[in-house]
Amino acid sequence: MGEVQMEVLQRLVRERMGMEISFGAGAVCYRETIANAVEGIGHFEPLRHYAEVHLLLEPGAPGSGVTFTADCPPNSLDENWKRLIRTHVFEREHPGVLTGSPLTDVHVRLIAGRAHLKHTEGGDFREATCRAIRNALMQAGNVLLEPVVRFELAMPSGALARVTGELLRIGAQLDASETDGEETTLTGACTAAMFWDYPTKFAASTRGHGRIASWFYRYEPCKNQAEVVQKLG
Numbered sequence: 001m002g003e004v005q006m007e008v009l010q011r012l013v014r015e016r017m018g019m020e021i022s023f024g025a026g027a028v029c030y031r032e033t034i035a036n037a038v039e040g041i042g043h044f045e046p047l048r049h050y051a052e053v054h055l056l057l058e059p060g061a062p063g064s065g066v067t068f069t070a071d072c073p074p075n076s077l078d079e080n081w082k083r084l085i086r087t088h089v090f091e092r093e094h095p096g097v098l099t100g101s102p103l104t105d106v107h108v109r110l111i112a113g114r115a116h117l118k119h120t121e122g123g124d125f126r127e128a129t130c131r132a133i134r135n136a137l138m139q140a141g142n143v144l145l146e147p148v149v150r151f152e153l154a155m156p157s158g159a160l161a162r163v164t165g166e167l168l169r170i171g172a173q174l175d176a177s178e179t180d181g182e183e184t185t186l187t188g189a190c191t192a193a194m195f196w197d198y199p200t201k202f203a204a205s206t207r208g209h210g211r212i213a214s215w216f217y218r219y220e221p222c223k224n225q226a227e228v229v230q231k232l233g
Contacts, residue, residue, distance in 0.1 A: 032096025040136025
């Protein structure tokens with residue numbers, strides 16, 4: 001949301017609800033994934049409960065999210081338990097171990113599991129599944145992912161050189177520009193963290209005669225992972 005939209009929102013809340021609100025600084029929504037295949041074991045056995053889950057976590061294709069297959073040996077685990085483990089993999093966002101950001105682009109493979117004839121209940125496999133994922137992440141090479149946005153800028157042709165220089169300084173990747181009369185259109189991609197404040201600079205660089213549009217593109221490995229992890233604590 002731009003400054004104008006936030007001012008309108010403040011006014012609407014004041015008029016309709018009688019409340020004064022303010023906006024803090026925004027934050028980038030990170031994700032986490034893994035760089036290598038790793039096995040995790042989750043064991044849950046308090047009194048009169050029992051479940052054990054062995055998972056193999058593998059890097060997934062970019063943008064694939066979390067996927068799952070059951071590759072247990074035949075007859076090693078009842079089908080209802082396999083389906084239950086699958087449900088527990090997808091029922092929540094699993095926090096990564098670097099920043100607690102949601103896990104993504106990971107393929108979860110069920111390779112073994114064990115239940116007790118008398119003492120296993122559904123919730124036992126929930127505990128064991130989450131523990132197995134956490135156990136695997138603690139051993140994996142973890143990668144922090146940051147959002148990348150695509151943008152399209154339309155501006156007077158005379159501002160192109162200045163705008164191009166600004167975008168290159170914040171690490172943007174630019175496509176070839178297109179000129180139609182006295183207006184030039186420039187497209188490209190940039191990390192959300194670096195592009196965050198750019199619309200204000202763009203308005204100043206074009207003296208209010210430019211148009212800007214941006215939208216989420218994809219997640220990519222964070223270029224300053226160690227710095228971000230330390231900052232987020």
